[in-house]
Amino acid sequence: MRKWFALALLIVLGFFLAEIASSFPFGQEKWGVSKHYVDRGIEENRGANLVTSIVVNYRGFDTLGEVTVLFLAATALAFLLSTCRCRRKYRRWDASLILKTASETLYPLLILFGAYIFIHGHLTPGGGFQGGTVIASAVMLMLLSYFSFHPNHRALSTTEGLAGLAFVLIGFAGLVWGGSFLANNILPLGQWNRLFSAGVIPLIYVAVGFKVGAELSGLITDMLKATKEEE
């Protein structure tokens, strides 16, 4: 009964969504405001990756919000699970030698790779978020391998907070020296398609990378270690 009713509802909803979507022919050209980003993006930001330009600069405020959302989620999760008496499924011994060895090898490489991704965010696909996630996956690997592995909580928090502050401060620097919040005219924009280009974009993405990496690592740690039970 419930099932059929739900299906009926969903079919109607599907039709509505399809009606809207089908009014925008698939794969057809239809520019809006993004024509400005595409046509003037390089000129204004010198970032090769237009998506990054948009994410960090044109709509950098969204990204600040996005970072906040992630921060918020990590905070909420840490808060909620800080007293969670979850069932203990987490084993108390380390993983097999193969995994341990592989992890140890991969750990610095992954962190390096993550850093690479967010440092090159304005040039290549990927950026702070992706890089941060890669860093977090390194931490995750270690967590899976070693029971006793525990990332320094204070270090994570500090990184996270400082990175976030850095983002905000860069924004304010724009406000003070560039006339508006997150303005990308306080640093030389440099040459297109160079590492040191695109003004504050790489800086922000680096901050985001650190922040996301720290946050996600903390998040995973919190979830895994949410076992305060006596047992």
Next chain:
Amino acid sequence: MAFFVSSILLILIGLYAVLVKRNIMKIVIGLSLMDTGVNLLIISLGFIRGRTAPIINTRDLLVNTSSKVVDPLPQALVLTAIVIGVAVTAVALSIVMLMYSKKKTLEIDEYKELKW
């Protein structure tokens, strides 16, 4: 077109789990599926046939760019949406874990204390 249809269907599948499944973990999974569907739909909307990714890493892309790349804005939006999605999922899961720790069950029928 297939992209639209399948992404909408993916949304609907996720919603179906939310509407019908009696397991709170399943509901969260459904929400996550729905997110994926929405993201796919948005990217499909920004796609322009025969264009390249909006990364201007070659010189010929520098001129007349708007006839050569796909719309970057939906991609930027999806980037944000994905991160927000994972944030919501994380909070949801922590709530689920807490709920489970209180009542030792994931059945939604046990979580109907508040009503009327």
Next chain:
Amino acid sequence: MILEYFMLFLLFLMLALGIYAVETRDLLASVLAAGFISLVASIVYLYLQAPDVAMTEAAIGAGLTTLIFIIAVRKTERYEK
């Protein structure tokens, strides 16, 4: 052409996995299926000329989300009643 058929296959795969994820009683399998969907989606994003999104989806959607789901399932129950 083959690419497009492959894409169709991928889309179909996603939907099938979606249905599987929703219908299976094994939450772990369900979570893995959902993660797999994200992975497939990231391939689709590549086709749709969205490498940034593809990376993000792969890293966050397929990786991180799946991971925290797995942790959550492990900390609760694996099977739906």
Next chain:
Amino acid sequence: MVNPILIIGITLGSAFLIGIVQAFRPRWTGWIFYPTLVFDFLASAVNLYGFLSGSIGKPIMVKIGGFPPPVGINLLVGKAEAALGTLIFAVALLGAYHWGRRGFPQPQGKIMVLFLLLALGAAGISFTGDFFNLFVFVEITSIASYGLVASSRREEALEAAFKYMVVGSISSTFILLGVVFLYKATGSLNMLDIGGKIAGGFSSQVLGLISLLILAGLLVELEVFPINGWALDIYQGADPVVVALLAGAAVKAFYLVYLKTASYLALPSFFKLSLIFGGGTYLVSQFFAWRQENARRLLGYSSVGQLGLLILAGGLLLSPSLPASSRAMVLAAVVLLILNHSFSKSSLFLLADNVKGEKLEDWKGVLSSSPVFRFSFTTSVFSVAGLPPFPGFWAKLLLVMAAARFSPWLVALILAGALAEVVYYFRFFYLVSLGDKKAEVGNNLLAPLVASLFLVGAVPLAYKMAADKLSLTLPGGVLVLLGLSLLVYLLGFSRLLQWLASLGLVAYGAYLLLPFLKADLSGFFLGLILAGAAVLLLATYPGAKNLSSSFYPAYLVVVFSMAGLVLSTTWFSLFVFWEIMSWASFLLINMGRGKKAAWIYAVLSAAGAYAMLGGISLLPSPYISSVKSPGPWLALLLSLGFLVKMATVPLHIWARDAYGESPDDFTPLLSGIMSKMGVFGSALVFLYVVINLSSRSSFNYLLGWAGVLTAFFMTLLAVFQEDLKKLLAYSSVAQVGYILLGLALFTPLGWTAALYHTVNHFFFKGLLFVAAAGIVYRVGTSYLPHMGGLIRRMPLTFFASLLAVIALAGVPPLSGFAGKWLLYTALIEKGWIFIAVVAFLASTLAFLYSFKILHAVFLGQLQEENCEVREVPIPVAVVEIILLIPLVVLGAFPRLILDPITRVLGKVTALGIPDLKYTKTLGVVSRLGHWNALFLMVFFAGAFILALIFFALTSARVKLVGQMDVGYSGEVPRSPEDLHFGYGMYDHFRRAVKWLIYPLATRVWRGIYEALGAVAEMGRRIYTGDTNTYAAYVIGISLLILLIFKG
């Protein structure tokens, strides 16, 4: 001007900083947290001040990244946004302070971050000018809310958080999809840009659907019916501080952005959508709260309902056909509603945090626990229930007036919802005030106190806003007096001082209002009020009584609001004072034994008052002046409120217990003067509305029957009443029924009768109730069978009561007869002979209870436990004597009142003066007959004295014997109880008329209430508590919105 980006940036920075500090020095987090909130608040307030003072002319536009609007994101902060920001951070500060005092849950830095970011998200939602940025802020708000709702980690809280999470995810998915589609359709994400494009004629066939998708998402967050089950669960399950922040601040941001979105996307069907969903939510939620036993959920229903009202108001704003003047009114109403709801609900939820349980019964006795609690609670409840002078009242007034231009049905809907709100809020109030024991209440009361002080502080602002829009003026002197009356509360440490101050204030009031004591209708009633209040106040001498410290303030408020009422020149003003009088009298009645009676009184009063307001909204001009060609409905609506106060059948059900169980010191005022305000109001309706009614004669006849049936049935019920005060209550209502009959006659003679009786009824019923107060004070009960024989203990009171009862019964030599004579003469002249018969019969029945009053209290056997009873206290005795004099004097010289009445009626040109002549031998001569009052008095007194002298001279020795010394069938009675005939005195008569005294009205009203309650109970089952179902509702309703309004 403070750049709004500073607010956001600094708050974010602080949040990150707190994250670091938390890791090292968790205790120090507060040093960042509170200053940030203070900064945010001050910054918003500075901006708001800038807008209000005009130093900031146009909205502040913040271009982030320096890009012009369509390209970059921008913040757009206008007056509304600045105001909302101030509000949000004010509420957040209150909540933060409150939570901090109670102690944040650990780890506290994390919760501070959530709290800060929730407030920030809400502010961001209102500031942003970009749709996708809106989505981001919605998510910030949502995730912070999920965390905060779950923060207490109680099972209920987690459940609520989970439901919110599911529903919120669906809603934000809708918003996201809509925003992206919108981008696809219009090529922009900027609100202004899109709005400009649409206003400039841009259209797309799916634009409607897309907009509706966004609006549906926002409507979920706005908790419209029936997709608000999750919200109710949060209100019930989450920490009250969080709820205060959510309901007080966050939701308002959603509301603002809903309005902005709807006006930017400007689809013609939006206003209907808002009206339907807003109105439906409003009505249904207020109604569903009726039987709610969980206090928090009840407040939740109320919040949802208020939000519905806001959405409805938004619908009005969006309507293209709303005239500009009404738009200004609605805008003012929206501002006031938001203000009102935010602070009153914050206050109430923070108060709820101080109460141990969640159930209504756990709240019992909290009012007596602490004066701060009582003040905050009363203020907040009154404000949220929309009573004057609080902002909620003015908001409702403005909204109703604006809606009246739109559709009378909308007015009906608003008023019905308001009534339902009054029903459960006053139920709440009366349940809370039940019980003698003090409840244990936390002492974390500063934040609710501040919130309620905000409400009080907003009164002048609200009044000014409403007065500007409605061209409303209230008599200033009366306002001063009302304010001073409230100050008497501060003398609460000594009742005697309060009493003296009250007397002084009434004297001052009389001095202040002296110029208004003219020979017109207002002056006539004003004189009655001032003189009467002064006399009756004298009798309330506190002595060793256990009076509440708010007794005198409330008493004075009643008195002066009555003065304001009769001095009103506009219907608005009349309504305002009417409402003030109603709640003040509710408070007074609630201080007595009959809390439930007070509730019924409040509900019926509100029903009547809202009917009146509905009528006022239909009037072409707010001034109290002749209305051209009114409909009968208008007349009925306007008079309904007055009929309730007069307790006209079948609206009388409140009267018995409200009179009978109100504080003994208040009942004289209630009966003697306050019920006359109904008379005054009805007189106005007759003079200005009914007079131009095409069906005037039948309307009058109907009211005439209502009056006479009131007199008849209430008299009949009085005959069988075993409680002194309740008996007097019935009697009082019956007498007012005669007055109504006189008014309904609408002849000069009928009005003379009515006005004469109005005054005279004050004398004898005031006297009787004052005497009753004295008796109850001495004897300790109002139950007639426990009295008897008191003539030996209180001769003066007996004598006073005797004369009062003779006047009451209308037996000739005393003043009561004049009213009867005038009335019957008028009735027969008019030819209402059937009514005359019933009226005659009713006054015959009055003899039955007249005897009962005297016998059961004063005559018969003195009970043993009353042997030591003393005469009433001296102030009461003084008042008795004062009130005695007019009874006798007017009995001989009725012209002392008839002449002023004639002059008053001379002013009422519509009516003319009564056709009465005065001759020396025949006395007062009407067309029908005559009556020589002076002769009768002299004759009676002379004959009586002659007979007495003769008797005394001629009779044998008279021997006084003891009360038990009676010829009792040869038996010697043992105790007075054996001999006293004081219970069931008219049982034989009851057997004859039991078919007439079946409590039909009570049963019917109760039946209606129970039936509605049962429907509400059934209706509430729609909130099954099931997450899947809630999600299904969301989808279903969204689809419905898409289906219906896409055109």
Next chain:
Amino acid sequence: MWAKILYAFLTLIGGIAYGLLLGGISRKITARMQNRRGPTVWQNFIDLWKLFRKKTAISHGVMFYLAPMFRLVGGAGTFLLVPVVVGSPYLSNFSFGGDLIVLMYFMVLGCLGMALGAAESGHPHAPIGVTRGLSQMAGYELPFILSVIVLMVADKTATLEGIVRAQQGGILHWHLFTHPFAAAAAFISLLGMMTSYPFQVVLAPQEIAVGPPTEYSSTFLSYMFSGRSVFAVAKYLLFMNLFLGGASNLLWAFVKTFAIFLWPLFITNVFPRLRLEQSVLFFWTWPTFLGLVDLLRIYLVR
């Protein structure tokens, strides 16, 4: 003015005497109908004298003391407000004092005073009697008011003089014949007013020992007695004026009042006693119906 008072006083004495005489006659007739010899018709005078001369009177308090005065003044006042012979300067009493409405309310005064005094006696039978009397009043007042209003509306006056004048010009102009239903209603309610059988439960001589005045004796009772007698005469006079066209001279007044007096007397001796609720309901049905018939007629004709 003083002459008027003198005439009124004389009429009052006459009224009391007449009332006492009628009481005696009634006792005699009743006795004869029950095959007894019965007391002499002067018995009431003898009783009154005897009571008046009693040496000691017992009082229960102020109201008890004052009640007989109330009773007497109430009865006398009622009597004096009714003109014996309309238009006669000697026999129209104080009818300028008020119209029919005044009269009807004044009638209550004596009863009320008596009731209060009786109630103060502390004897339970007294208030029982009073409550019964008042209830019965509620019963018979309805038909009585109906018929009075019929007359007032029909004659467009509320004064007794006016009503009497409207009946001049022959026996057929009497309201008894012009408004027969109203008259019937009034006469039936007269039975209640006189507390005669079947409506005698108020006094209930057997069970509650004459009801309200149960505790009264000696001089007190003599006052009550006189008040009662004159009150009865006042009622007869009232009815005469209302329905029998008034009296043009004293003789006619005697004849007509005597005729009215006979009516309850005969009914009394024929019917058993009703319980109180039965009498109230009786009054509220048949006589009320009769009254309504005429009222309706008046209402429709008007």
